[in-house]
Amino acid sequence: xxxxxxxxxxxxxxxxxxxxxxxxxxxxxxxxxxxxxxxxxxxxxxxxxxxxxxxxxxxxxxxxxxxxxxxxxxxxxxxxxxxxxxxxxxxxxxxxxxxxxxxxxxxxxxxxxxxxxxxxxxxxxxxxxxxxxxxxxxxxxxxxxxxxxxxxxxxxxxxxxxxxxxxxxxxxxxxxxxxxxxxxxxxxxxxxxxxxxxxxxxxxxxxxxxxxxxxxxxxxxxxxxxxxxxxxxxxxxxxxxxxxxxxxxxx
Amino acid sequence: xxxxxxxxxxxxxxxxxxxxxxxxxxxxxxxxxxxxxxxxxxxxxxxxxxxxxxxxxxxxxxxxxxxxxxxxxxxxxxxxxxxxxxxxxxxxxxxxxxxxxxxxxxxxxxxxxxxxxxxxxxxxxxxxxxxxxxxxxxxxxxxxxxxxxxxxxxxxxxxxxxxxxxxxxxxxxxxxxxxxxxxxxxxxxxxxxxxxxxxxxxxxxxxxxxxxxxxxxxxxxxxxxxxxx
Numbered sequence: 001x002x003x004x005x006x007x008x009x010x011x012x013x014x015x016x017x018x019x020x021x022x023x024x025x026x027x028x029x030x031x032x033x034x035x036x037x038x039x040x041x042x043x044x045x046x047x048x049x050x051x052x053x054x055x056x057x058x059x060x061x062x063x064x065x066x067x068x069x070x071x072x073x074x075x076x077x078x079x080x081x082x083x084x085x086x087x088x089x090x091x092x093x094x095x096x097x098x099x100x101x102x103x104x105x106x107x108x109x110x111x112x113x114x115x116x117x118x119x120x121x122x123x124x125x126x127x128x129x130x131x132x133x134x135x136x137x138x139x140x141x142x143x144x145x146x147x148x149x150x151x152x153x154x155x156x157x158x159x160x161x162x163x164x165x166x167x168x169x170x171x172x173x174x175x176x177x178x179x180x181x182x183x184x185x186x187x188x189x190x191x192x193x194x195x196x197x198x199x200x201x202x203x204x205x206x207x208x209x210x211x212x213x214x215x216x217x218x219x220x221x222x223x224x225x226x227x228x229x230x231x232x233x234x235x236x237x238x239x240x241x242x243x244x245x246x247x248x249x250x251x
Numbered sequence: 252x253x254x255x256x257x258x259x260x261x262x263x264x265x266x267x268x269x270x271x272x273x274x275x276x277x278x279x280x281x282x283x284x285x286x287x288x289x290x291x292x293x294x295x296x297x298x299x300x301x302x303x304x305x306x307x308x309x310x311x312x313x314x315x316x317x318x319x320x321x322x323x324x325x326x327x328x329x330x331x332x333x334x335x336x337x338x339x340x341x342x343x344x345x346x347x348x349x350x351x352x353x354x355x356x357x358x359x360x361x362x363x364x365x366x367x368x369x370x371x372x373x374x375x376x377x378x379x380x381x382x383x384x385x386x387x388x389x390x391x392x393x394x395x396x397x398x399x400x401x402x403x404x405x406x407x408x409x410x411x412x413x414x415x416x417x418x419x420x421x422x423x424x425x426x427x428x429x430x431x432x433x434x435x436x437x438x439x440x441x442x443x444x445x446x447x448x449x450x451x452x453x454x455x456x457x458x459x460x461x462x463x464x465x466x467x468x469x470x471x472x473x474x475x476x477x478x479x480x
Contacts (some may be wrong), residue, residue: 060381086386096381100399100477102379109395110385142477162385 010035010166010197011056016065018051025051027221028065033199035165040170040208040229041201042243043218050155052218054169056199057088070165084157086114089159093171095151097143103154104130104139107161114162122161129157133180133187153187160191167191205248209233217241258447262438266451269434273459274350276420276430280355281413287356288363297370306364313361319357319422322354326426338343344360351423359416366412370405371397414460421456431455 011033018026025048033039041049054060055067058074058081067074069084098106107126111117117125130136133153135146143151150170161168169188173181185207192198193212202208208215208229215232217225217240225232225241233249236242294306313321324366329335329344343349374397424433435452439445 057384059383082386085384088384090381090384092377092381092384094374094377096377098378098381098396100403100474110387113395114386144478158385180478 007040008035009033010070011199012066012068013052013056013067016052016062016067018048018053018060018062024154025221026055026062029221029223030065031216031223031226033166033197034154036195036197037199037213038040038211039200040212040215041199041218042082042203042205042208042215042244043224047218048208048221049218050170053170053199053201056166057085057090057168059090086162087165088168089162089164089166090168091152091155091159091172093174095143095148095155095175097151097155097158099143102140102142103146106143106154107158110158111161117160125161126157129160130154132190133157134161134183147180148176149183152176152180152184156187156191166197166199169198169202171201173202173204203248204216205233217244219244255444255447257294258442258444259451262435262442262448262451263454265438266431266434266448266455269429269431270455270459272348272423272428272433273417273420273430275289275297276351276355276423277413277417279352280359280420281416283352283356283382284416287362288367291360291364291421292367292371296371297345310364313358314365318358318419319352319425322351322422322426325354326350347423347426347428351420351426351428354417355416358411358419362415363409366405366408367401369408370401373404383456395467403471403478406467406471410464410471413463413467417456417459417463 007096010031011031013029013031014027015030016026016154017028026126027048029048029052031039041052043049051060055062055074056069062074070087072080072083074080074084097103098109101109104123104126107129108122111122111125115122127136127139130139133156135150135153138150138154143154148178156167156172172188173184175202176184181204185204188198188200188207189211199209200212213230214226214227216223217232217236217238219240224238225236227236232241233245236245291306291309294302295310297303326347329350335341335344377399378396379392382396387395420430421432424436425428427433429437431452435448439448442448
């Protein structure tokens with residue numbers, strides 16, 4: 001792991017475990033993300049990637065270990081949880097746009113309710129980020145009237161409206177038709193260039209290669225290997241990583 | 252067999268005088284019943300056994316017994332309690348109208364609770380998570396995400412329930428109230444023409460049902476605007 005001294009650690013995971021009943025989804029995961037870093041989490045399905053990032057913004061509660069985000073440790077203390085959640089934006093595989101609100105209303109909801117912004121100001125921010133994801137003209141449509149790629153870009157903009165320090169992506173392109181994957185990855189690449197701290201669960205190895213600072217490989221609830229993409233794709237060390245790479249890169 | 256169309260025509264306006272009471276019962280019971288139903292549904296989904304259990308028992312009892320029996324219990328039964336007869340509530344509770352409203356509301360609430368509970372459960376869990384990730388409080392998530400979507404999901408079943416309640420109001424004629432059915436029965440007692448008179452009553456009920464169905468359809472169209480491509 002390459003973290004220079006001046007780079008502040010913004011996410012620290014230490015020995016994080018998570019059980020679902022008797023099934024252990026995370027078996028002591030440790031990882032440090034410094035500000036501005038782009039992490040790609042990959043691994044076979046069921047390896048715990050989604051669980052791990054869902055623990056980072058407390059959609060799932062971890063059972064032991066420590067999670068510190070932007071200097072605040074995630075505990076049962078609800079104030080801490082709220083503080084951490086307001087620093088983190090999340091994008092889901094299924095977009096999860098609010099179907100009963102128009103695109104611009106989707107973006108305005110959290111700034112209005114959580115940040116207590118007046119409508120005109122919330123709308124201004126919303127339009128700014130809609131322009132950034134290149135669909136300002138869709139502002140007054142309902143989500144269902146948009147293509148999957150457009151919906152996912154709206155979801156990214158919705159998260160950005162809260163001005164988070166960190167963005168989490170949980171398989172953002174897995175539910176998309178192939179022709180729409182690029183438009184979403186392009187928006188994510190733009191975001192990466194602007195210096196956003198990103199943790200991305202994805203099978204898009206091209207994206208990992210070109211954008212990630214660090215590729216983290218998980219299998220069976222463990223972090224097996226973490227390395228910069230050149231090293232990861234060129235000279236993976238563990239047998240499990242090699243097998244995984246063979247499986248996804250052969251076609 | 253003879254059918255006297257003139258008698259139908261003549262009795263329709265008289266029967267229509269019962270409409271006011273029927274509609275009053277319907278609207279008041281619907282308001283109270285919906286409020287009860289929302290409360291009971293929230294208790295059911297609260298995750299607290301202490302709250303969920305009474306709500307479950309309430310729905311179970313009122314859905315599992317005939318409304319006529321409930322009406323009789325309330326109308327004839329409440330006066331058995333001396334404490335109640337001496338209480339400030341007695342002027343209200345001795346009125347057949349309020350007894351009817353209590354029975355109809357409790358009944359409506361029990362069904363509404365089930366409909367609303369199912370609708371709330373039917374809202375995509377992912378939307379809940381999205382709200383969570385955006386930092387919305389549980390209350391904000393419920394008010395701004397879950398509730399508006401649940402209303403849309405509940406609407407068709409709720410429309411049926413309203414029509415069921417309309418028909419249920421006919422039972423109040425059993426406690427000597429002059430709703431549509433009550434008026435019809437009075438006329439039958441004078442004319443000995445049950446066929447024509449009750450058909451007239453049925454026509455009046457049907458027209459109210461038509462209005463309700465139409466209203467629900469308009470509401471559905473409004474709420475469904477965002478699920479049509």
